[in-house]
Amino acid sequence: MNIDGASILVTAGCGFIGSSAIDLLLKEYAPARIVILDNLVRGSLANVEAALKDPRVTLVRGDIRDAPTSHRFLNFRTAPFYQIIQKMWERHLAAKFEHFAAA
Numbered sequence: 083m084n085i086d087g088a089s090i091l092v093t094a095g096c097g098f099i100g101s102s103a104i105d106l107l108l109k110e111y112a113p114a115r116i117v118i119l120d121n122l123v124r125g126s127l128a129n130v131e132a133a134l135k136d137p138r139v140t141l142v143r144g145d146i147r148d149a150p151t152s153h154r155f156l157n158f159r160t161a162p163f164y165q166i167i168q169k170m171w172e173r174h175l176a177a178k179f180e181h182f183a184a185a
């Protein structure tokens with residue numbers, strides 16, 4: 083899946099996994115645009131504070147179960163994707179191994 087140049091929708095983007103995926107997308111890829119769709123029932127704005135400083139990133143406060151809201155983004159790609167999650171998991175494991183090696 084080509085992420086570079088794509089418009090990407092990150093549902094639940096203010097949560098732990100979604101916000102980590104956004105940070106990785108911004109750091110390692112070149113998406114044209116990222117829309118975070120989150121109703122903030124959990125998660126936190128603090129999780130996306132840094133990402134929202136990037137002009138390519140916007141936050142839409144809304145519920146993915148709300149059809150008119152979701153339909154606005156039907157032509158977006160969705161994230162997290164398999165390769166994003168795989169990368170996050172590899173980084174997580176590498177950090178754990180570094181921690182144990184240093185102990």
Ligand SMILES: NC(=O)c1ccc[n+]([C@@H]2O[C@H](COP(=O)([O-])OP(=O)(O)OC[C@H]3O[C@@H](n4cnc5c(N)ncnc54)[C@H](O)[C@@H]3O)[C@@H](O)[C@H]2O)c1
Nearest residue numbers: 094096097098099100119120121122123124125144145146
């Ligand atoms: N964190 C983990 O280790 C882990 C592991 C396996 C599976 N999961 C699953 O992955 C998903 C995300 O996990 P997380 O840790 O990022 O959770 P989280 O609670 O940190 O984030 C979930 C986000 O989804 C948003 N949200 C909830 N309902 C919504 C709705 N109807 N519309 C829009 N936004 C909505 C919340 O406001 C929150 O920001 C969950 O389903 C969780 O069960 C998480």
